[in-house]
Amino acid sequence: DAMVIQNPRYQVTQFGKPVTLSCSQTLNHNVMYWYQQKSSQAPKLLFHYYDKDFNNEADTPDNFQSRRPNTSFCFLDIRSPGLGDAAMYLCATSRDTGITEAFFGQGTRLTVV
Amino acid sequence: QKEVEQNSGPLSVPEGAIASLNCTYSDRGSQSFFWYRQYSGKSPELIMFIYSNGDKEDGRFTAQLNKASQYVSLLIRDSQPSDSATYLCAVRSSGGYQKVTFGIGTKLQVIP
Numbered sequence: 001d002a003m004v005i006q007n008p009r010y011q012v013t014q015f016g017k018p019v020t021l022s023c024s025q026t027l028n029h030n031v032m033y034w035y036q037q038k039s040s041q042a043p044k045l046l047f048h049y050y051d052k053d054f055n056n057e058a059d060t061p062d063n064f065q066s067r068r069p070n071t072s073f074c075f076l077d078i079r080s081p082g083l084g085d086a087a088m089y090l091c092a093t094s095r096d097t098g099i100t101e102a103f104f105g106q107g108t109r110l111t112v113v
Numbered sequence: 114q115k116e117v118e119q120n121s122g123p124l125s126v127p128e129g130a131i132a133s134l135n136c137t138y139s140d141r142g143s144q145s146f147f148w149y150r151q152y153s154g155k156s157p158e159l160i161m162f163i164y165s166n167g168d169k170e171d172g173r174f175t176a177q178l179n180k181a182s183q184y185v186s187l188l189i190r191d192s193q194p195s196d197s198a199t200y201l202c203a204v205r206s207s208g209g210y211q212k213v214t215f216g217i218g219t220k221l222q223v224i225p
Contacts, residue, residue, distance in 0.1 A: 033213065040121075042201065042217040043157070055212070090156055094213065100205055101147050102213045104156040 003027050006091050006105035013081050013112055021076040021108045023091030032074045033102060034066060035090040043090055049074060050096065078110075086112045116140065117204050119216035127224050132189040134200050134219050139183070142207030146178055148187045149201040151218065157201055161187060192223045 004025045013019040023032065030051050035043035047056045049068045063085070065077040078085055088109050092102040118137045126132045134148075145164055149157035163169045163176040163185070175188040185204075189196055199218040206212055 035215075042117075042215045045212055045214060048212055088154075088156075092213070100145050101159050101162050102203070104158070107156045109154075 004091060004093055004103050004105035006089075006108050008108060009106060010109050011111070013078075013110065015082065015112055016080045019078050019081055019110070021078075021089050021091075021110070023074045023076075023105055024072050025093045025103075026072070027093055027103060028071060029093035029095050029103070030071070031094045031096055032068060033090075033092040033094075034064075034074070034076050035092065036085075037088045037090055037107075038086075046076070081110070081112045083112050086110055115216075116206075116214045117202055117216035119202050119219050121217050122220040123222050124219055125222045125224055126192050128192060128194060130192050132192045132196070132221055132223070134187040134189075134202075134221065136185045136187075136202030136216055137183055138185070138202075138204045140204065140206050141180075141183060143204045144207060145205035146176070146185045147203040147205075147213070148174075148176060148185075149203060149215075151199045151201055153199075157215075189221075192221075194223045194225050197221055197223045 007022045033048040034046045037043040046060045067075045088107045090107045091105045094100050094102045116139050148161040150160050151157045161176040163178045169176045173190045177186045199220045201218040202216040
């Protein structure tokens with residue numbers, strides 16, 4: 001059974017049109033991450049939540065926002081997508097103690113046209 | 114200096130050989146180290162984690178950690194064509210907000 005679920009798997013959006021990607025988890029993990037991965041590049045951390053505490057990476061553009069209304073759900077909002085934002089967006093979760101590996105969802109492939 | 118460094122490869126090995134993948138990291142206080150495998154177009158999947166100096170074995174996979182040298186490696190014995198993928202090294206940082214940072218990954222090609 002999928003433990004980290006991302007919707008949709010594929011998203012096509014128009015240049016400049018706001019888009020929201022969603023992530024849900026059944027693991028009850030307190031840490032949730034959003035990564036952006038472009039072709040042949042490392043997953044790049046955009047931001048992460050430690051419970052309700054939001055942690056933005058210094059180089060994450062203002063165009064990217066996130067919401068975590070509860071433990072289970074986290075959203076990535078791209079306010080005005082540009083062609084350079086086309087990528088795979090990966091959601092991951094982890095515990096903060098014990099075995100702390102990140103569990104990934106299947107990703108959302110975003111295309112900007 | 115990048116936080117997590119890997120050679121992007123590709124690393125080509127013949128079927129049945131040992132593949133050796135290497136990773137260095139910059140945060141000396143890091144405590145947790147992970148190896149993920151990523152097939153093209155798929156999300157990363159965890160194959161090994163290691164916390165303590167030394168070796169950790171799981172089937173055909175062995176992770177090695179040397180904190181003094183800030184070095185992590187992954188050995189794959191009896192390499193199979195199905196092992197062909199990109200292997201991502203990931204490090205969990207020290208400090209209050211413990212984020213997981215990835216290297217660029219090493220592309221492994223196992224030649225039948």
